[in-house]
Amino acid sequence: MASSTDRAMAEVEIKSLLVRERYYRDTSQWDKLRACYHPDVSKTSIEISWFQGDIDGFITGSQGMTTGGTGAVHTICPVDIHINGTKALSESTGSISIRFQHSSVEYDCVSFTRFISCLELIQGEWKLLSLRAIYDRDSITPVLPRELQDLPFVQDARQSYKCIGWLLSRKGFDIKQDLPGTDDPTMSEKLMKESFDWLNV
Known part of the structure; x- marks a missing residue:
């Protein structure tokens, strides 16, 4: 059985990985994003609103979104990390924010979400196997209220x-x-x- 110190260190490593994974996606650091996941693509799974598939397909799709002008900003706050030997399950809260124009007015769409991920310890490093989302609520608000648009x-x-x-x-x-x-x-x-x-x- 792992010591409390080992467990605490594993939790720190996993939380760091989860935060970096979202940051790499938002900043188009695709190689670093890929390195957050299991090297065997067949063991990876992403299930979110616009994509269901493996990590390589997710990266390709994310690249297309970015070049197509759909830039998203993610926040993630890892809350609970459950560890069982070389396996771990993470529960996080977070949000997804996308700015867009409609009828010449700028809006922000924000989705509040819980992120659930499975991870595996491989050669001393934690790697993500999956990313799934439980959607809580969302909203669309104008960047500038009508009274401030001028x-x-x-x-x-x-x-x-x-x-x-x-x-x-x-x-x-x-x-x-x-x-x-x-x-x-x-x-x-x-x-x-x-x-x-x-x-x-």
């Missing part, structure tokens, strides 16, 4: 932080307009490259 945004306001930029500028702060953001991937890539260059020197 806010005087600056002409070059960045889509990735125009609302917080507008608010802080009203408070007297000068807002830098060339910060990294998902609306300009080159700047985000530059920041990440500079950060890893610093780490690896």
Whole structure:
């Protein structure tokens, strides 16, 4: 029987894996996303609203969503980790947020979800076998309420932080307009490259 220390360490490793898996998906780090799952694709299973299949098919589908303009942002909060030898079951709460336009108005669709995953310990590393979702509730809200749709945004306001930029500028702060953001991937890539260059020197 594993010691309480070993069990606590396994829980930390699994929770870290679950958070990184969602982050890699949202930031298009496909190789790292694939490495979160069992190397034998036939042992993997994804069952969510828009996809049912193995991890390789999920990655291909996610790449298509990203290039097609359907970018999603996920949150995940691992809550319960059940461990039985080299097997584990995780229960997490989370959300999926997608911004879209309809009739020239921007909206956010947010789905609140429970994520259930099975994992297996392989050569000392936990790997995901499955990702399933239990859907709780969802909503669609306008990015700007009707009363605020005519806010005087600056002409070059960045889509990735125009609302917080507008608010802080009203408070007297000068807002830098060339910060990294998902609306300009080159700047985000530059920041990440500079950060890893610093780490690896």
